[in-house]
Amino acid sequence: MNDVKPKTIFEKIWDNHVVKRADGYPDALFIDRHFIHEVTSPQAFDGLKKRGINVFNTLRTTATADHNVPTKDQHLPIKEALSRHQVETLRKNCKDFGIELYDLGHPFQGIVHIIGPELGLTLPGMTIVCGDSHTSTHGAFGNIAFGIGTSEVEQVLATQCILQYKPRTMKIEINGKLGKGVVSKDIILYIISQLTSSGATGYFVEYAGDTIRNLSMEARMTICNMSIEMGARGGLIAPDETTFNYIKGRKFSPQGESFNRKVEEWKKLGTDNGAVYDAVLKFDAADIAPMITYGTNPGMGMRITDRIPTVEELKEISEQTSFKKSLDYMGLEPGSQLIGKAVDYVFIGSCTNARIEDLRLVASMVKGKKKAANVEVWVIPGSKQVEEQARREGLDKVFEAAGFELRSPGCSACLGMNEDKVPAGKYCIATSNRNFEGRQGPKSRTFLASPLSAAAAAITGKVTDVREFV
Amino acid sequence: MSVKEKFGLLRSTAVPLPGENIDTDQIIPARFLKSTTREGFGDNLFRDWRYDNEGKPVKDFVLNSSTYSGKILVAGKNFGCGSSREHAAWAIYDYGFRVVISSFFADIFKNNALNNGLLPIVVSDAYLKKLFRTVQNTPSMEIRVDLEKQKVVVNELEELFDINHYKKTCMINGYDDIDYLLSLNKEIRAFDLTH
Ligand code: SF4
Numbered sequence: 001m002n003d004v005k006p007k008t009i010f011e012k013i014w015d016n017h018v019v020k021r022a023d024g025y026p027d028a029l030f031i032d033r034h035f036i037h038e039v040t041s042p043q044a045f046d047g048l049k050k051r052g053i054n055v056f057n058t059l060r061t062t063a064t065a066d067h068n069v070p071t072k073d074q075h076l077p078i079k080e081a082l083s084r085h086q087v088e089t090l091r092k093n094c095k096d097f098g099i100e101l102y103d104l105g106h107p108f109q110g111i112v113h114i115i116g117p118e119l120g121l122t123l124p125g126m127t128i129v130c131g132d133s134h135t136s137t138h139g140a141f142g143n144i145a146f147g148i149g150t151s152e153v154e155q156v157l158a159t160q161c162i163l164q165y166k167p168r169t170m171k172i173e174i175n176g177k178l179g180k181g182v183v184s185k186d187i188i189l190y191i192i193s194q195l196t197s198s199g200a201t202g203y204f205v206e207y208a209g210d211t212i213r214n215l216s217m218e219a220r221m222t223i224c225n226m227s228i229e230m231g232a233r234g235g236l237i238a239p240d241e242t243t244f245n246y247i248k249g250r251k252f253s254p255q256g257e258s259f260n261r262k263v264e265e266w267k268k269l270g271t272d273n274g275a276v277y278d279a280v281l282k283f284d285a286a287d288i289a290p291m292i293t294y295g296t297n298p299g300m301g302m303r304i305t306d307r308i309p310t311v312e313e314l315k316e317i318s319e320q321t322s323f324k325k326s327l328d329y330m331g332l333e334p335g336s337q338l339i340g341k342a343v344d345y346v347f348i349g350s351c352t353n354a355r356i357e358d359l360r361l362v363a364s365m366v367k368g369k370k371k372a373a374n375v376e377v378w379v380i381p382g383s384k385q386v387e388e389q390a391r392r393e394g395l396d397k398v399f400e401a402a403g404f405e406l407r408s409p410g411c412s413a414c415l416g417m418n419e420d421k422v423p424a425g426k427y428c429i430a431t432s433n434r435n436f437e438g439r440q441g442p443k444s445r446t447f448l449a450s451p452l453s454a455a456a457a458a459i460t461g462k463v464t465d466v467r468e469f470v
Numbered sequence: 471m472s473v474k475e476k477f478g479l480l481r482s483t484a485v486p487l488p489g490e491n492i493d494t495d496q497i498i499p500a501r502f503l504k505s506t507t508r509e510g511f512g513d514n515l516f517r518d519w520r521y522d523n524e525g526k527p528v529k530d531f532v533l534n535s536s537t538y539s540g541k542i543l544v545a546g547k548n549f550g551c552g553s554s555r556e557h558a559a560w561a562i563y564d565y566g567f568r569v570v571i572s573s574f575f576a577d578i579f580k581n582n583a584l585n586n587g588l589l590p591i592v593v594s595d596a597y598l599k600k601l602f603r604t605v606q607n608t609p610s611m612e613i614r615v616d617l618e619k620q621k622v623v624v625n626e627l628e629e630l631f632d633i634n635h636y637k638k639t640c641m642i643n644g645y646d647d648i649d650y651l652l653s654l655n656k657e658i659r660a661f662d663l664t665h
Binding site: 152158165 | 488489490491493495496499500501503504505506507508518523546547548551552553554555556557559574576577578581582585586595634635636646647648650651652654655657658661662665
């Protein structure tokens with residue numbers, strides 16, 4: 001085997017899915033699994049209807065309603081007419097084309113990137129796409145998963161393939177022990193703050209190193225989830241025993257002998273010794289502290305106890321204008337600290353941090369405590385299964401006693417598309433992934449942080465160093 | 471069986487939109503993504519910069535100024551970062567733009583634009599700066615975009631740009647990726663059975 005060129009995990013999976021590589025064309029890449037939701041699919045189905053073609057293989061596509069669904073009274077018809085129409089259109093399209101839909105009220109419904117893994121639909125070695133940029137989440141299982149636009153959704157529905165140029169590869173290695181109060185969300189916010197919001201554009205990232213290896217599957221998903229926030233096409237982590245243990249026994253994962261056979265295959269996926277990446281970055285876990293963002297893109301992050309940079313401290317002069325605009329929007333002063341800053345809302349949810357471990361983390365922090373009077377706290381589970389599990393474990397009681405509201409699953413205040421919006425000018429500390437202007441509602445102001453930091457802020461009513469609590 | 475407009479030679483004035491990292495939530499905020507068709511998104515392009523809380527046009531926002539118009543949008547670095555919503559490309563196209571020039575685009579946005587007849591042109595930082603200056607000093611100045619020759623020209627200032635050959639052919643002829651993929655049907659069927 002010595003003459004075989006060593007490959008990265010990314011290259012192995014990619015090469016394994018190329019149906020056709022022709023001169024002058026991008027690769028035609030076969031897609032094993034396709035997830036769809038109500039917002040980015042209607043125009044794709046329209047395209048199929050116009051062309052008079054069917055879905056290529058209905059078994060490879062799974063649908064759910066998540067982006068604009070209400071998180072209260074989900075059993076009632078959706079109040080807002082346009083949202084209702086979009087969900088109804090998804091229902092109709094799934095019925096017409098024969099696609100499995102986990103609709104509101106279904107025990108498997110939830111945020112698309114949360115239900116894939118928990119149902120065992122997301123597996124190592126696969127190619128996975130969805131009309132949503134945070135599809136990178138699935139990469140935590142050691143697969144190639146990336147977000148696509150609606151035209152590409154149509155391509156995949158029609159042909160189970162997508163035309164793509166192979167991106168470059170980047171390895172991000174993190175070694176060492178994490179400090180007190182530091183969780184996976186802090187790792188990824190830290191990396192993005194170092195790389196900026198465009199630092200990994202054009203790359204597919206592999207996360208490696210012992211810090212990553214020691215993380216649970218759910219924590220790994222949080223990291224891969226935010227790969228897109230530094231511009232990366234996707235992010236993945238080679239599968240290991242942690243991965244296999246997570247997958248074992250899930251609803252749609254391979255069972256029995258077939259599972260064992262698959263595990264043997266998956267074990268071979270890891271990057272070969274001597275494989276070459278286009279870029280390699282290394283970080284030390286000891287440098288990472290609880291993080292928070294202060295600006296209007298996820299690259300504008302800092303250690304929670306740091307000062308916001310001053311205009312003069314910026315490396316690139318060309319960034320000064322957008323920097324000032326961003327801080328104006330946030331109502332913050334350059335050079336000031338965020339610690340102690342009062343917040344109005346706490347949002348615990350989204351495909352980044354709404355899995356059961358996240359809810360447990362929050363509950364462990366708030367148990368026996370009460371939220372501050374000035375904040376409203378929303379806890380939105382990532383899926384129906386997460387919600388049920390939380391109730392079984394009595395987390396709902398902990399939240400209730402603390403004055404938190406545990407609602408039903410959906411994207412909720414992550415994107416201000418449904419009823420859950422942060423009012424203009426208000427500050428929200430959020431466990432989601434984007435702090436863009438207006439992301440959580442027109443003129444809303446977002447601080448991104450970990451579930452622990454969000455929980456701490458809920459209790460004190462202000463931005464708080466979680467290390468004071470743990 | 472193409473469904474798209476073909477991209478020929480384009481001559482137009484331009485609209486300058488400096489500022490880096492303009493994300494898809496600015497281009498088209500999520501609450502306007504509820505349509506189930508591709509049309510009509512132009513009305514809400516840059517909605518929250520264009521209109522105030524009462525829905526009145528914001529005077530100094532460039533799309534509301536009578537000074538600038540045209541089919542070319544000149545934008546700051548890392549344009550289109552954020553979500554995969556193709557609605558961002560639809561909104562820009564629907565508003566009437568056919569070209570966006572910047573020194574850097576987010577990946578998914580670039581793909582989405584190319585899939586919808588909107589040409590994203592990457593120029594050097596230096597050229598972008600000059601372009602901003604030229605357009606701001608002389609809003610009536612025409613810019614020429616020659617996709618065939620992969621060239622932007624304004625006022626003697628010329629810059630060549632990269633575009634991959636396949637996408638260029640698609641843009642010029644109005645082809646769709648799907649046409650090519652459909653032609654591979656047999657190979658894909660065989661692949662599907664073994665994977
Ligand atoms: S939770 Fe937010 S980021 Fe995740 S899929 Fe929903 S809208 Fe997108």
